[in-house]
Amino acid sequence: MSFSPVLGTSITNTKLRTPEYVSPFSGMCAVCTENCLGPCEIGLSATRGDEATNPYKSDVNQFASQKNYPLDFSHFNINGRVFGATNCDEDPFLATFPKANLNTYFGIKNKIKLKTPVILPALAKLNWQDYFAGAALAGTIAFIGESVVDKDPGVIFEDGKVSRSPLIEDMVNAFRKYYHGYGNIVLQANYDDEYLGVLDYAIEKLNIKSVEIKFGQAAKGIQGFGRLDSIEKALMFQKRGHVVYPDPSDPIVAENYKNGIGQPFQKIGKLPMWNEDILVKRVAKLRELGAKRITFKTGPYDPKDLIKIIKIASKAGVDLITFDGGGGGTGHSPAKMMNEWGIPTVYMESLLYDILSRFKEKAYSLPQIAIAGGFTMEDSIYKGLALGAPFVDFIAVGRGNMAAAFVGKQVEDSLKKGRVPKDYKRFGESKEEIFSNIKQLKEIYGDKATDIPGGAIGVYSYINRISTGLRQFMALNRKFELKDIDRSDIIPMTDLAAKVSGLPTFNDLVNKELKSI
Structure with missing residues (x-):
C-alpha cells in the first residue's frame, strides 16, 4: 500500500490518462503509451523542466499535502465524562458550555490577553488584509510572514538595510484598525529578512513589539526560490544581497540571456547559518531594540534539532515556539516537499510531549508552545491541545482561516x-x-x-x-478552563495511535477500572 499520491494532481495542474489504473509504487499510469500528451507530472516535467516542481499558481492558490499519512488525529476519539465539574460549580444552571473559558495569554513576562487558543500562523500573500483584520476581530495573534519586503514595490533601503516598507505598514495597520484590547500582530523574519534588517526597522519605526525568527526558508525547510522574469530584476535582488543563480553580473551569463540562452534567473533564499551563541545574542539585541515578545518558528526537523531549538529558546528567554508538522502549509513548498518531508503532526507532537517532559524534569524554563500542521475544525484542535497537554498552549490554523x-x-x-x-x-x-x-x-x-x-x-x-x-x-469532559484539558481527554482508536502517543486505549482503561470493582 502506498501512502503517496499519484502523479496527477490539481496542486500542479496535472492529470493521469488512466487514473483508475495506476501503478501504486510509482504513481504512474499502469500503461504508459507513446501517443500520450500528458500532462501527468512526468509530462509536465518533460515540457517545463524544474518549473514543474512547484505548485500551480501559488500566487492565487494555497496548498497542502495529499499524502495519506498512516496516522493523523482521526485515529483518536475525544473522551467524555458524566460526573463532577472542574473549575465550575456543580450546578446544572451554571455548568453550561458557554461558561467554558477560552481566554488565555501570549508572552512570558509581557503578557497579551487573547480570547482563544486558536492563532493565525504566518501569511504574506493572497487575502492578507482580511486575514489580519479577522484575527484582530477575534482577539487572537496573527503573524506576518517572511519576505514581505521582496514583494513591496515601495520598499526603501539605506546602506543595505530596510528604512521603509509601506507593505509591512499596511499589514500591521490591517490588524491595528480593529484591535480592541485582545490579540497581537507579530512580524516574522527569515534569514534574508535578518540580513536586510527587517525586524530592526519594524521595532524602531513601526512600534512592533512582537517578532518571530523563522528556522528555515520558505515553507519551513527548503530553500525558498522563485523565478525572476528579467535580468534587471535579477540584478536588483542581487544588489540587495540576495543569492541569484545564475549570476546576472557575470558578462557571459548576461550575454547568454540577451541571446535567449541558459536557465532562467532564480532568487534563492539563504539557508540559516545560526548557532546557539548567535541566536541568544540576537534575541537579546531584539529586546534591547524594544521587542517585548520574541518567538521562534520551526518545522518538523530532525528531533535532535528540535531539542536544540528548545534549549536555545530556554536560554534566550524566548516567549513562544511554533512547531509546524508535516502535511500543513500554504504553498511556498515544492509539491513533493509538502508530501514527503518532515514529521507528520501527530508523530511530532507526541515526540514533543516526551521532549518537553524531559526538559521540565531538568527544571528548564520553557516557552509557550504552539502546534501547526493541518488543523481546521474544533475536533482536531481539541485533540491537538489534549495530546500535547500541559505544554501546548495554542493551535495554529492557517489554511482554514485563509x-x-x-x-x-x-x-x-x-x-x-x-x-x-x-x-x-x-x-x-x-x-x-x-x-x-x-x-x-x-x-x-x-x-x-x-x-x-x-x-x-x-x-x-x-x-x-x-x-x-x-x-x-x-x-x-466537565472541564471549564483551558488548563484543565489533558491527555486523558483523548483515546487512541488504533494500535499505531496508542504506540506513537503512549496513551491508553479504551481496553486499557477498562482493565484498570475493573481492578477497583
Whole structure:
C-alpha cells in the first residue's frame, strides 16, 4: 500500500490518462503509451523542466499535502465524562458550555490577553488584509510572514538595510484598525529578512513589539526560490544581497540571456547559518531594540534539532515556539516537499510531549508552545491541545482561516454586484442577514460593524464556530478552563495511535477500572 499520491494532481495542474489504473509504487499510469500528451507530472516535467516542481499558481492558490499519512488525529476519539465539574460549580444552571473559558495569554513576562487558543500562523500573500483584520476581530495573534519586503514595490533601503516598507505598514495597520484590547500582530523574519534588517526597522519605526525568527526558508525547510522574469530584476535582488543563480553580473551569463540562452534567473533564499551563541545574542539585541515578545518558528526537523531549538529558546528567554508538522502549509513548498518531508503532526507532537517532559524534569524554563500542521475544525484542535497537554498552549490554523477570508470576501463581492449566492439565499439577501455574527461584532464596534470587510468577518465567524465547538468538548469532559484539558481527554482508536502517543486505549482503561470493582 502506498501512502503517496499519484502523479496527477490539481496542486500542479496535472492529470493521469488512466487514473483508475495506476501503478501504486510509482504513481504512474499502469500503461504508459507513446501517443500520450500528458500532462501527468512526468509530462509536465518533460515540457517545463524544474518549473514543474512547484505548485500551480501559488500566487492565487494555497496548498497542502495529499499524502495519506498512516496516522493523523482521526485515529483518536475525544473522551467524555458524566460526573463532577472542574473549575465550575456543580450546578446544572451554571455548568453550561458557554461558561467554558477560552481566554488565555501570549508572552512570558509581557503578557497579551487573547480570547482563544486558536492563532493565525504566518501569511504574506493572497487575502492578507482580511486575514489580519479577522484575527484582530477575534482577539487572537496573527503573524506576518517572511519576505514581505521582496514583494513591496515601495520598499526603501539605506546602506543595505530596510528604512521603509509601506507593505509591512499596511499589514500591521490591517490588524491595528480593529484591535480592541485582545490579540497581537507579530512580524516574522527569515534569514534574508535578518540580513536586510527587517525586524530592526519594524521595532524602531513601526512600534512592533512582537517578532518571530523563522528556522528555515520558505515553507519551513527548503530553500525558498522563485523565478525572476528579467535580468534587471535579477540584478536588483542581487544588489540587495540576495543569492541569484545564475549570476546576472557575470558578462557571459548576461550575454547568454540577451541571446535567449541558459536557465532562467532564480532568487534563492539563504539557508540559516545560526548557532546557539548567535541566536541568544540576537534575541537579546531584539529586546534591547524594544521587542517585548520574541518567538521562534520551526518545522518538523530532525528531533535532535528540535531539542536544540528548545534549549536555545530556554536560554534566550524566548516567549513562544511554533512547531509546524508535516502535511500543513500554504504553498511556498515544492509539491513533493509538502508530501514527503518532515514529521507528520501527530508523530511530532507526541515526540514533543516526551521532549518537553524531559526538559521540565531538568527544571528548564520553557516557552509557550504552539502546534501547526493541518488543523481546521474544533475536533482536531481539541485533540491537538489534549495530546500535547500541559505544554501546548495554542493551535495554529492557517489554511482554514485563509479559506474563511476567501469565502467571506467572495460572498460580499457578490452582494455588492447585486447577486446573492444561491447557497446563501436561505439566510437572506443582505450582508447582515447572511453574516449572522455581525450582531456580535456590534457589541464591540457598534453600527460600524456592518462596514467591516466580509473576509474579515468570515475569519471572525469561523474562529467563533471553532471556539464554540471547543467549549462544547470542554463541557463534555466537565472541564471549564483551558488548563484543565489533558491527555486523558483523548483515546487512541488504533494500535499505531496508542504506540506513537503512549496513551491508553479504551481496553486499557477498562482493565484498570475493573481492578477497583
